[in-house]
Amino acid sequence: MPSVILAKSSNEENTRPLTLAEHNNDLLDIKRYLLEAFPQVQRISTLPEFWEILHTAIIFHDLGKAHAEFQKVLLRYKNHKWCGQRHELFSLPFVAGLSLHPDQQELIEKLVAGHHKPYHKLLHHCEELYDEGDFATQFQAVDTAAVLDLIKEYGYELQTFKVKPPNQLFLHYKKQMHERRVPLVQPLLMLTGALKHCDHLASAFIRKKDLQLLDSSNFKFLDQKLSSPYQHQIDAEQTLGSTILTAPTGSGKTETALLWTRKQMQEQGRGMVFYILPFTASINAMWKRLGNPENGLNEKVGMLHGNLDAVLYRELFEEFGGDTQKIKDKIPAIKKQFREMMTPLRIVTPFQLIKHIFGLKGYEKGIFEWTGAYFIFDEIHAYDPGVLAQxxxxxxxxxxxxxxxxxxxxxxxxxxxxxxxxxxxxxHSLLKASTELYQKFKRHRIQVLGGEITEALDLVRADLVIGKKVLVVCNTVQRAQEIYQVLSSDSTNSILLHSAFNGEDRASKEAKLKNESLPDLLVGTQAIEVSLDIDYDVIYTELAPLDALLQRFGRVNRATKKAPCPCFVFEQRNDKDRYIYPVEICERTLISLREMENEHDGIVDELTLQAKIDFVYPRFSEKEQQEFDQVVDSLTYSIEHVLVPFNEDKKSEQDFYDQFDGVKVLPIELKAEYYERIKKFNFIHADMLKVSIRKNEFQRWRKDGTLQPERLHLEKNAKDSMDVPVWLLQKPYDQELGLLKYLELSMLDLNDNQL
Structure with missing residues (x-):
């Protein structure tokens, strides 16, 4: 009588070994979820047998685990002779015994072979382990009777099976890739992603009942929230297909996008929804907003970005009463929920999607998730030409x-x-807010002032004296720090916000800005332009490109409940601005500001802003156009040559990561606190003490000795220890001011004359 084939060893999740039949059934359970969650896959893949092929690949993917020596590995026998072989290779002879159309058979063979490792690694594995005839000899250790008995339960009967050297498959595929003629490449990508989703979710003991479905009924909360919708919101709910919306800030664009999404789902069916934002702060705010239990989305909403650990730590800190062990235990589960298909509406940076077309690990799963998906792009103006090209x-x-x-x-x-x-x-369709709505949005009155912002601090003080909530925005961290030092003594409640704080201090400051009672004085940099839902009475800002200024103005009179509020812009720039914003863009912005100042008594007419923006940005500069074209050409080439299943391209992966500029370092003053947190193995909490600096700063300070590497030694117990590497920065850090890159500690107290 054939023996039972095991698929998984016993562990904390399953107290006994898992049989292959049980594992296959778990995968089929996930497949049933995919059928419901991705109804458009069969049509889009142009493969009528998509689900049948996936079904067969699931049944056959792990049959090679019936090898006697692999069974010993699963039973934790120490005398096994498995020698690191790949079980999926021993599944291939059974696939070869199927009586299917050659195209289907080839797809299943490729899926089974590649459901764990890229092909080039499997080819190297075969060349190292098997001489001629060795694989066939090893295959004799597979319990074929047990395999045939198992697959018969799923309706498959093999008359024979063919044992061929598996390297033939990989060499053939390598040739297909080289000649750019991999057959059915897009359906194969989708099938690979689907199989890997099934295998990974089932192996993580996630079941269909654990996975969320998103459909049009989940957006019912919009009907109550929008009792009197704007015209562009009504139009969005009647629009099918891709759409571009232009509407003023504060006119319900997010709700408009969700109304559009509901309409697409009603007509097209379910699909993943990706809400794409440029900044992590924006993503965090949107996650809280859409995940509010009062909405119908709640647990269906997830988020992905590079600082997820720290955000979740802060969110859970109050919930668990500061119990760091409970927090550390909970974070991996939430991250898995966000990364897997347990959250069908994800709020992400574009890089969480772009990484898949660079072929980074997991790209086939990502591409499958895109099938029939709905992309919502918010704040699309915020990207530089290189990112926009991607x-x-x-x-x-x-x-x-x-x-x-x-x-x-x-x-x-x-x-x-x-x-x-x-x-x-x-x-696509074009939607635009009505003229009547634009005319209602009269929120800001522009006044251009001569000189630099540092010469007009008495104006700020005067507004503070009469009880106004004052916003001051600078173009550089150094200038913001200097102004804050001078003005903070004139306010009983002030905050400085910029990018040179560590994660812990910045989060603390942003939390204070969410209180009903705003600080009297907020001084900051471009960090203020995004995501902060604040409403000040007046703004004093350095000159910046018009689109950036409009974002800054949007933090004043945000709710349009006041008469037009003053927005003071200083025409003279400080020297370091020139490294941030192009001179010609700022010059054209100043011309537009002067025009607005002289029109309508300086009140910004949002209906005419498009013409002003087009004057400031008539086209890419020559340098920007070259960057845009170069990125488009290189990435398009990469898609055509690299983006095939079962591939791994280190150069493409390096190209992706090279575009990120930040390096995290630890200010020397925070070393003691960092070490205390590390000693408790609270790595996430410790990492929140680090500050991000640019790569050129990292290289410069490393060269002159300002930045030093150090390893902190930890002992878990008498037998187990580890070293934690960290870069220590010999620059002053202040909880109120942030990292003082340019100032010495002796210069912390500035007055107006020094400034």
Whole structure:
């Protein structure tokens, strides 16, 4: 009588070994979820047998585990002779025995072979382990009777099976890749992603009942929230297909996007929803907003970005009463929930999507998730030409190959960029807020002042004296720190906010800005331009490009409940601004500001802002255009040559990571506290003490000795120890001011004359 084939060893999750039949059934359970959650896959893949092929691949994917020596490994026998072989290779002879159409048979063979490792690694494995005839000899240790008995339970009967050297498959695929003729490459990518999802979720003991479904009924809360919708919101709910929306800040663009999403789902069916934002602060705020239990989404909403650990730590700290062990235990479960398909609406940075077209680990799963998905792009104006180029390539690929529909929304976007997006979307609709709505949004009165902002601090003081809530925005961290030092004594409640705080201090400051009672004085940098839902009475700001200024103005009279509020812009720039914003853009912005100042008594007419934006940004500069074209060409080439299943390209992976500029370092004053947290193995809490610096700063300070590497030694117990590497920065850090890159400790107290 054939023996039972084991698939998994016993562990904390399962107290006994898991049989292959049980494992296969778990995968089939996930497959049933995929059928419900991704109803458009069969049509988009152009493969009528998509689900049948996936079903067969599931049944056959782990049959090679019936090898006697692998069974000993699962039973934890010490005298096994498995020698690191790959079980999936011993599944292939059974696939070869199927009587299917050659195209289907080839797809299943490739899926089974590649459901764990890239092909080039499997080829190297075969060349190292098997000489001619060795694989066939090893295959004799497979319990074929047990395999045939198992697959018969699923309706498969093999008359024979063929044992061929598996390296033939990998060499053949290598040739197909080289000649760029991998057959059915897009359906194969989708099938690979689907199989890996099934295998990974089942292996993590996630079941269909644990996975969320998102459909149009989950957006019912919008009907109550929008009892009197704007016209562009009504239009969005009647629009099918990709769409571009232009509407002023504060006109309910997020709700408009969700109304559009509901309409798509009603007509097209379910699909993953990706809400794409440029900044982690924006993502955190949107996650809280959409995940509010009062909405119908709640646990269906997840988020992904590079600082997720720290955000979750802060969120859980109060819930668990500061119990760090409970927090550390909970975070991995939440992250798994966000990364897997347990949250069908994800709020992400574009890089969480772009990484898949660079072929980073897990890209096949990502591409499957895009099939029939809905992309919502918010704040699309915020990207530089290089990132925008990647987004355009992403959109082109996902619309053409994955059936994605996209909703792109903006308050201020140059016409040449809008045309570029429209061309990328292909067939699409244009929506715009009504003229009547624009005319209601009279929130800001512009006044351009001569000189630098540092010469007008008495104006700020005067506003503080009469009880106004004052916002001051600078273009550099150093200037913000200097002004804050001078003005903070004039306010009983003031905050400085910029990018040179560590994660812990910045989060603390942002939390204070969420209180009903705002600080009287907020001084900051570009960090203020995004996500903060604050409403000040007046703003004093250094000159910046018009779109950046409009974002800053949006933090004043945000709710439009006051008469137009003053927005003071200083025409003279400090020297370091020139490294941040192009001179010609700022010069054109100043011309536009002067025009607005002389029109309508300085009150900003948001209906005419498009013409002002187009004047400031008529086109890319020559340098920007070259960067944009270069990125589009190189990434398109990479998609055509690298983005195939079962591949791994280290150069493409390095290209992706090279574009990120931040390096985390630890200010020397925080070393003692960092070490205390590390000693408790609270790595996330410790990491929140680090400050991010640019790569050029890292290289410069490392060279001159300002930055020093150190290893902190930890002992878990008498037998187990570890070293934790950290870069220590010999620069002053102040909880109120942040990292003082340019000032010495002796210069912390400035007055107006020194400034």
């Amino acid at each position: 987004i355009m390539v992403l959109l082109q690929y996902t619309i053409d190959k994955c059936g994605v529909r996209a909703f792109v929304m903006t308050a201020t976007l140059p016409s040449f960029l809008k045309d570029l997006i429209a061309k990328t979307l292909g067939s």
